[in-house]
Amino acid sequence: MLEFCLHVLIMSAIFGIAAVSLNLQAGTGGLLNFGQIALFGIGAYAVAILTRAGLPWPAALLAGMGAAALGGFAIGRLGRDLAAEYWALATLAVAELVRLVALNEDWLTGGPQGIGGIAGLFPGLDGMSRALATLALAALLLLGTALAARRLGQTQFGRVLRLMRENPDLATALGHDIVACKVKVLAIGGAMAGLAGGLYTLYLAFIGPDQLLPFETFLIWTMVVLGGLGNVAGAVVGALLVTALYAGIPFLKDVVALPSDLTGSLRVFAIGSIVLAVLMLKPQGLVPERLRRFHAQRP
């Protein structure tokens, strides 16, 4: 039981980083990135490939963040003059293309089997102490990411991002370069998502194309929507709740007799209904965005 709780906490911290990243893009910047899992996946695969090649994990993690930042940069350049919903569909398609490459380029990504047997974190420790050390590292990185995201939201850049979300035309009229802002926030968000992906690979010692399904993006969206778009703390709360729920539902079958193939459907159904319920009943989420009363500090 304790091990299970530790596992849920570690996964919450990892997905919390991905949720903070999406919150920065979608909540603050209003960019509907439905390809978040691609950025996560680029980081995950980069770490898997590089550690397999013998690189120590901190270096691989940094390289994974860099690769995912480049990915974010590319997605930002791609749809630079698209309206929001069109861009969202384009990111969904890009994410599927990334997954197809992972599925088909066996020489690089191991194909459908993925890459397993990765050395992982803290090979010197074992059992509980290893899980605790992993949790400490993941929580520390989540804290760092969250603080960075919050700090970014308080700067002039964050203010321009909010303006871009509310009224892109006005932002342009005020002389802000929207394309540059979009690309920049996606590159930063990409680096964060890549960090989450890399940690995920290191923790599970495995990454495969099935981890990059569009549903995973939707899971991260659920965390952000539930927690409240535009608020860093909300993204963390949402990640914890959704991860716990998602990991806990299979245990329902111990309480009520349920056929095991039903629990899979039930999980998806529960996630979908959470999003729908939040959007219909409490669109601002559990931790609503608090608009600042202060002037932004100029960098």
Next chain:
Amino acid sequence: MIQILIDTLIRTSDLALIALGLNLSYGVSRFPNVAHVEMAPLGAAVALAVAALFPGGGLVGAAIAGALAAGLAAMLLHRFAFERLAGAGPASALIGSLAIAMMLRAGLQAVFGTRPQQFDTPLTPPHDLWGAILSDLQIAAIAITAVCLIGFFAMLRLTPLGRSIRAIAANPALATASGIDARRVTLVTVFLGGTLAGIGGILLALVTQLDIGMGQMLLLPVFAAAIVGGLGSLPGAVIGAFAIALAETLVMRIDFGLLAADGPRYLPLGYLTGIGFALIVVTLVYRPEGLLSRGGRRA
């Protein structure tokens, strides 16, 4: 050569009705409804259930019941979910429609099971048409698609309802001012869109089999067809479906080895599904308004 044409037509008939329904709904509700493609497996599953319950009712009766059920489901979803979500902006509606798509898919899986099922149709020997292979069912599917398309466009051009639909799609405010009940016409239009998707799903299930997860497989090709043709454009949806079908058929048959002159080299089959995604990206980057539509670019 003939085989390429036949394959393209078969794939077009898979996509055209569903893409047409998508664009029809988009025209009046103004957000890309991801849940729309789930009307295809819904219609097919209901048709299959009706056919099993009333074996004497015949396939046509079951198909009509399935198509109407899909239309009804689309209308109810619009009335009780999307009307409210769309009020909060296209972003909420888009995320909400993703949530509803997940819930529908999970619900269908829970009710109808995940095993692929087939309609009870007589086995007939395939025809040889100038060297191309074609089955009775495929001919029927292409013919029914053509009849539905002609009937639909005739309705749109010639009846008062068609005129109201076009008016609302073109200018909702002006249409309302001219005495059209926008809400009612929108609901009827969404019903028609769902019915078209239901027919498309039933035909797909007839020719191959009913896979409850078909919505996931259809999502990006159908959106690719709708976007390539122009989101919201009705003739565009059909042309887009044909373009996607042609691209998929051609790319798989082109021998890329001829370009490099080092033996036959085809695109790996695993990338087949990626063609639709790639076309979405290419279209959105170079001609986001699609072949036949306006809008899509930011300001």
